[in-house]
Amino acid sequence: MAKLIVGGLLLSVLSAGSSQADMTGKAFIFPQESATAYVTLIPKVRKSLQSFTLCLKAFTDLTRPYSLFSYSTKTKDNEILLFVRKVGEYEIHVGNSLVTFKAPLNPYAPFHVCVSWESASGIAELWLDGKPMGRKGLKKGYSVSAEAKIIIGQEQDSFGGRFDVKQSFVGEIWEVSLWDHVVPLKEMDGGCYNGNLINWQALNFEDNGYVVTKPKLWA
Numbered sequence: 328m329a330k331l332i333v334g335g336l337l338l339s340v341l342s343a344g345s346s347q348a349d350m351t352g353k354a355f356i357f358p359q360e361s362a363t364a365y366v367t368l369i370p371k372v373r374k375s376l377q378s379f380t381l382c383l384k385a386f387t388d389l390t391r392p393y394s395l396f397s398y399s400t401k402t403k404d405n406e407i408l409l410f411v412r413k414v415g416e417y418e419i420h421v422g423n424s425l426v427t428f429k430a431p432l433n434p435y436a437p438f439h440v441c442v443s444w445e446s447a448s449g450i451a452e453l454w455l456d457g458k459p460m461g462r463k464g465l466k467k468g469y470s471v472s473a474e475a476k477i478i479i480g481q482e483q484d485s486f487g488g489r490f491d492v493k494q495s496f497v498g499e500i501w502e503v504s505l506w507d508h509v510v511p512l513k514e515m516d517g518g519c520y521n522g523n524l525i526n527w528q529a530l531n532f533e534d535n536g537y538v539v540t541k542p543k544l545w546a
């Protein structure tokens with residue numbers, strides 16, 4: 328546990344094993360298929376969400392299903408889930424419901440994916456490499472719960488666990504950001520560093536199992 332002594336008071340800064348880092352220019356590598364390698368992301372604030380925007384960049388050569396971002400609560404394992412069903416088919420899950428977006432096949436290139444969702448209309452939007460893939464609707468009027476385990480590298484089927492090796496991520500993920508509001512995705516071309524819940528430049532995280540941090544290979 329990281330501890331800080333301020334004026335004689337001992338403060339626990341973060342939970343056990345976690346750290347904060349400026350991840351600018353770096354990527355998490357998930358070098359092997361496993362059900363044990365993952366990174367827990369710790370948001371700056373825990374709050375229920377009436378909307379959100381999630382952006383990340385990734386590279387993989389997987390052709391089977393895999394999870395890119397898994398936000399699970401005690402009652403809904405797929406409270407927020409960004410999942411790739413197969414090459415060119417992206418799923419956004421909110422509150423255990425899902426919509427699917429088809430994307431042009433570009434199987435072995437790094438990709439930049441951004442999604443947003445708002446409760447008021449239920450509209451979910453997915454952009455891939457700076458291009459819109461359309462809009463669909465789900466969970467109109469819903470609120471995403473605050474108390475969540477946020478995991479990359481594995482897909483949660485229970486709160487913080489029940490990983491399926493055949494839905495694990497193998498490859499590299501970088502520039503993960505999460506906002507508590509809808510950010511216009513056409514403005515996201517330049518990068519996605521500074522989410523107000525998850526910020527790549529001041530990332531609170533805890534890595535588990537075989538996860539390696541290295542300078543990123545791609546922009």
Ligand SMILES: [Ca+2]
Pocket residue numbers: 404405482483484485
């Ligand atoms: Ca799940």
